[in-house]
Amino acid sequence: MTGVARLTATADLEHGTVEYRFDQRGGSTVVMLHGGHMHAGLALGEQTFADAGYSVLVPSRPGYGRTPLATGTTTSGFADVTRALCDHLGITRVAAAVGVSAGGPTAMATAVRHPDLVERVILQSAVGPLPWPDTPTRLAARLAFAPATEHLTWSAVRAIIRTTPGLGLRMLLGDLTTLPARRVLTALTAEDRQTLLELFSRMRSGQGFRNDLAAIRDRVGRVTQPTLIIASRNDGSVPFTHAEALASTVQHSNLVESAADSHFIWLSRDWPAISNKIRDFLAG
Structure with missing residues (x-):
């Protein structure tokens, strides 16, 4: 990966x-x-x-x-x-x-x-x-990734990753696991952590994610x-x-x-x- x-x-x-x-x-x-x-x-x-x-x-x-x-x-x-x-x-x-x-x-x-x-x-x-x-995830995503806010959302994510990478990974992993995010982060190797940091620092949603949410x-x-x-x-x-x-x-x-x-x-x-x-x- x-x-x-x-x-x-x-x-x-x-x-x-x-x-x-x-x-x-x-x-x-x-x-x-x-x-x-x-x-x-x-x-x-x-x-x-x-x-x-x-x-x-x-x-x-x-x-x-x-x-x-x-x-x-x-x-x-x-x-x-x-x-x-x-x-x-x-x-x-x-x-x-x-x-x-x-x-x-x-x-x-x-x-x-x-x-x-x-x-x-x-x-x-x-x-x-x-x-x-x-429903809660859908509503939050519509706000966070609206045309007026998508850039601000990812700018905030990148700022947190740059200044406090551990906190940033815990925040982002929290939505991607059913387990405690701290436990998931602890289990990752240093290489895996770096991979996720690079990935999250380059992600963007554009209009795509809202389309994913709205598309039938x-x-x-x-x-x-x-x-x-x-x-x-x-x-x-x-x-x-x-x-x-x-x-x-x-x-x-x-x-x-x-x-x-x-x-x-x-x-x-x-x-x-x-x-x-x-x-x-x-x-x-």
């Missing part, structure tokens, strides 16, 4: 402009659809695919980075944008659509709408078919591809019930329970074993 910024490009498609990063390694490609506050310039949870030799395509979802909100606002709309981006780059088949957190519904929509493109689906701490988030996850049918679902019961952002609901509705699915202390399953002590499961899953 790494939060180091990466170079991105934009493509002007029939559906609109989309920002993306395409890390080519000569092998098959996976498409990563990241969650809230993320854009194509940030890498999260991609190392497993890179180590296995996969090329990784990461588009910024609507309202994030340099992808305008008008470019495929709904999950189905951006699924079509993802297909068009693959066509633009000459990608005719992807080994998996990987949906992380709020990017989960778009990964599923891409698989349903374009089965000739997507071989498999991997869902990591992903939002499922249940209501999300809860349109019904697109059932995923028929083999699907790997990975989630933790300690996730304070996307409850484990979402993973259970996904496993019950996706016919060819396998639910892997992570021992992670928070939403960040990549920081768990069992992540190396889960990475092996991902590689085995991709190998069929």
Whole structure:
């Protein structure tokens, strides 16, 4: 896992402009659809695919980075944008659509709408078919990430991280775990702490997160591809019930329970074993 910024490009498609990063390694490609506050310039949870030799395509979802909100606002709309981006780059088949957190519904929509493109689906701490988030979180997020306040919110976050990093991490982890944040922070390695500090210092919400909250996850049918679902019961952002609901509705699915202390399953002590499961899953 790494939060180091990466170079991105934009493509002007029939559906609109989309920002993306395409890390080519000569092998098959996976498409990563990241969650809230993320854009194509940030890498999260991609190392497993890179180590296995996969090329990784990461588009910024609507309202994030340099992808305008008008470019495929709904999950189905951006699924079509993802297909068009693959066509633009000459990608005719992807080994998996990987949906992380709020990017989960778009990964599923891409698989349903374009089965000739997507071989498999991997869902990591992903939002499922249940209501999300809860009402208090939704109301607070609408205030904190409104157009007039989003920049101020992230400026405050960066100031706290810069001056009192430990306090900043505890505050941010508090919304991402069901466990005491101090306990979660204590269990992190120095390297993991630095990774989170770099990640949080580069996150932005733009108009994307409010769109995630407001967007109706349109019904697109059932995923028929083999699907790997990975989630933790300690996730304070996307409850484990979402993973259970996904496993019950996706016919060819396998639910892997992570021992992670928070939403960040990549920081768990069992992540190396889960990475092996991902590689085995991709190998069929």
